[in-house]
Amino acid sequence: MSGMAATRDGYGKALLELAEDDRVVVLEADLGKSTKSQLFRKAHPERTISCGIGEQNMLLTAAGLAASGYVPFASTFAIFTERAFEQMRNGVARPGLRVHLCGSHGGTHTGTDGSSAQSIEDLAIYRTLPGVTVMHPADEVSTRLLTKQLVDHPSPSYTRTARNKTPLLYEGREDEVIIGKGIVHSEGADVGIVACGVMVSKALEAAEALANEGIHATVVDMHTIKPLDGALIDAIVERCGCLVTAEDHSVIGGLGGAVAEHLAANTPAPLERVGVPDRFGESAEAEEMLEIMGLTVQDVANAAKRAMARR
Amino acid sequence: MKGPPTALLGMSHDIAMLEERARRCRVDIVRMVHRAQAGHPGGSLSEIDLLVALYGTVLNVRPNEPSWPDRDRFVLSKGHASPGMYALLADFGFISHEDLTTYRVKGGVCQGHVDMKWCPGVDFSAGSLGMGLSFGLGCALAARLDGSQRKAWVMMGDGEVQEGSVWEAAMAAHHHSVGNLKAIVDVNGIQNDDFCEVQMQLNDLAATWASFGWSVTTVDGHNMADIVEALAKVDAVNDRPAVLLASTVKGKGVSYMENNPAFHGAAPNDDQFETAMVELGEVAA
Numbered sequence: 036m037s038g039m040a041a042t043r044d045g046y047g048k049a050l051l052e053l054a055e056d057d058r059v060v061v062l063e064a065d066l067g068k069s070t071k072s073q074l075f076r077k078a079h080p081e082r083t084i085s086c087g088i089g090e091q092n093m094l095l096t097a098a099g100l101a102a103s104g105y106v107p108f109a110s111t112f113a114i115f116t117e118r119a120f121e122q123m124r125n126g127v128a129r130p131g132l133r134v135h136l137c138g139s140h141g142g143t144h145t146g147t148d149g150s151s152a153q154s155i156e157d158l159a160i161y162r163t164l165p166g167v168t169v170m171h172p173a174d175e176v177s178t179r180l181l182t183k184q185l186v187d188h189p190s191p192s193y194t195r196t197a198r199n200k201t202p203l204l205y206e207g208r209e210d211e212v213i214i215g216k217g218i219v220h221s222e223g224a225d226v227g228i229v230a231c232g233v234m235v236s237k238a239l240e241a242a243e244a245l246a247n248e249g250i251h252a253t254v255v256d257m258h259t260i261k262p263l264d265g266a267l268i269d270a271i272v273e274r275c276g277c278l279v280t281a282e283d284h285s286v287i288g289g290l291g292g293a294v295a296e297h298l299a300a301n302t303p304a305p306l307e308r309v310g311v312p313d314r315f316g317e318s319a320e321a322e323e324m325l326e327i328m329g330l331t332v333q334d335v336a337n338a339a340k341r342a343m344a345r346r
Numbered sequence: 347m348k349g350p351p352t353a354l355l356g357m358s359h360d361i362a363m364l365e366e367r368a369r370r371c372r373v374d375i376v377r378m379v380h381r382a383q384a385g386h387p388g389g390s391l392s393e394i395d396l397l398v399a400l401y402g403t404v405l406n407v408r409p410n411e412p413s414w415p416d417r418d419r420f421v422l423s424k425g426h427a428s429p430g431m432y433a434l435l436a437d438f439g440f441i442s443h444e445d446l447t448t449y450r451v452k453g454g455v456c457q458g459h460v461d462m463k464w465c466p467g468v469d470f471s472a473g474s475l476g477m478g479l480s481f482g483l484g485c486a487l488a489a490r491l492d493g494s495q496r497k498a499w500v501m502m503g504d505g506e507v508q509e510g511s512v513w514e515a516a517m518a519a520h521h522h523s524v525g526n527l528k529a530i531v532d533v534n535g536i537q538n539d540d541f542c543e544v545q546m547q548l549n550d551l552a553a554t555w556a557s558f559g560w561s562v563t564t565v566d567g568h569n570m571a572d573i574v575e576a577l578a579k580v581d582a583v584n585d586r587p588a589v590l591l592a593s594t595v596k597g598k599g600v601s602y603m604e605n606n607p608a609f610h611g612a613a614p615n616d617d618q619f620e621t622a623m624v625e626l627g628e629v630a631a
Contacts, residue, residue, distance in 0.1 A: 060491070081491075082491070084487060084522070085521070086514075086518055087514070087517065087518060087521070089511075089514035089515075089517070089518065091476075091480065091510075091511040091514055092480040092483070092511060092514035092515045092518050093480075094480075095477050095480030095481045095483075095484065095511075095515075096480050096481070096483050096484040096487065096515075096518065097484060098470075098480075098481050098484055099419075099470075099480070099481040099482060099483060099484020099485040099486075099487070099488065099498070100484040100485075100487060100488045101484075102462075102469070102470070102481070102484070102485065102488075103415075103419075103484070103485050103488030103489070103492075104415065104488065104492075105488055105491070107484075121474060122477060122480075122511070125471070125473065125474040125477065126470075126471070126474075126477050126480075126481060129463075129471050130461075130462050130463055130470070130471040131463065
């Protein structure tokens with residue numbers, strides 16, 4: 036790991052790099068400074084559309100642009116994308132229009148704004164929409180690369196980014212970052228830890244702690260929650276026989292839910308889900324929130340042992 | 347087939363011809379809903395004169411090339427009033443009259459609510475109210491980015507403007523001076539459960555739209571000559587978005603449906619169907 040950066044910065048940089056494609060347009064709902072789409076706005080104001088504080092209109096304006104041949108990238112806070120969920124459902128996903136929605140400041144890691152700003156259900160709700168790709172990258176590099184890949188992606192998408200800095204993981208490993216493919220960090224045979232977003236670096240730390248106890252984990256960054264890399268899950272089950280998922284999101288319906296569904300339908304195996312228990316957040320610093328919610332390195336390591344005990 | 351930038355009809359301003367098209371469409375609307383024993387006849391009958399005039403005299407579209415990229419866009423935001431749209435598309439040759447028999451039928455191009463994935467000539471998958479104006483705004487902005495003169499027209503119901511998202515779009519369209527965005531509100535005064543006045547008062551719609559910075563025109567939505575003139579006026583506005591508020595009668599043309607909330611979303615029985623065919627001049631009394 037070399038340095039820290041926020042995934043939302045990766046989103047902003049990607050938009051700027053995508054600007055040479057004149058199909059790319061950017062839509063904002065008064066949070067461009069925060070989601071980092073303002074990097075694009077400053078360079079290309081003619082292709083940036085301010086929608087004011089109006090997320091529902093933003094999603095469908097993007098749909099109209101997509102239906103007219105443009106590739107719109109719309110962003111706001113993850114929590115406020117949810118206000119436009121039905122627009123995403125009926126006006127974007129149903130007609131299959133290639134609108135790319137980014138929700139920044141996702142999860143409890145967002146911190147001191149408190150529960151009103153901490154989206155813990157975004158991954159779950161977008162995952163239910165047919166044909167919508169759902170991603171939650173772990174670092175700035177992978178966010179930049181995955182966002183850039185969206186420009187030619189055949190379906191609409193939702194990408195969650197985070198407010199606060201997380202360790203850089205993929206400098207020099209850029210080739211491994213591909214939509215729909217989990218990234219394998221280690222290949223231990225005792226337990227599989229499948230994580231996304233801010234929990235990937237926690238999972239890696241947990242794997243180090245477990246290694247000190249002689250427990251060897253396979254750690255995977257499952258940045259794409261839908262479509263889930265089922266082949267990789269199957270391979271982990273075959274190798275390890277048990278799994279842990281780790282996410283800064285409700286234990287209901289997100290990465291843990293997706294993996295549980297896959298296991299139930301394919302190769303049943305013990306699964307421990309580390310995530311936000313069925314409750315809302317509160318005001319606290321990012322790391323404090325992870326402690327409150329049971330999302331620390333120690334929580335992941337403990338879950339690994341529980342999973343192994345159930346094997 | 348590069349034609350002049352308006353009009354599907356050679357004699358675009360032949361009012362009697364437009365009226366005859368609208369009559370034929372009314373017959374098809376009632377037939378579709380009767381055949382399916384479901385659907386929304388009231389709002390289809392109130393909107394149809396406006397739709398016929400729009401397609402006949404203003405919209406630059408190609409029935410034999412419905413996805414022509416530089417066509418004007420038309421969004422039926424009140425997507426449940428689909429029988430009107432389908433009847434129109436059949437009358438103008440986008441789809442066949444045979445297709446009309448698929449309304450609400452498994453596998454049919456005429457889905458319950460208009461759907462761009464299923465039906466040629468449908469530009470947006472509507473059915474959830476309050477969405478079309480934003481979509482039209484996106485289409486209009488795309489045209490501007492393309493340097494194209496094409497326009498986006500959006501038809502809404504009056505009850506529909508109770509949806510707050512309509513006003514997000516209205517505010518944004520004015521903010522961005524989107525002169526190629528045109529709205530039509532089918533002011534028939536009735537929504538699903540009851541009269542709008544009972545459900546949620548709309549107050550002074552003209553003043554409201556004007557306060558959002560829109561050019562406002564009003565018209566009798568069943569006087570074909572007036573509609574043609576009003577549409578031309580709205581079409582000519584280019585410095586800001588423009589709306590046509592059309593006073594209509596829900597169920598227009600079928601006596602027992604007129605101004606009757608019961609026929610917002612109900613089909614006529616066989617006797618009522620025969621009555622409608624007589625009243626619409628399709629069969630002799």
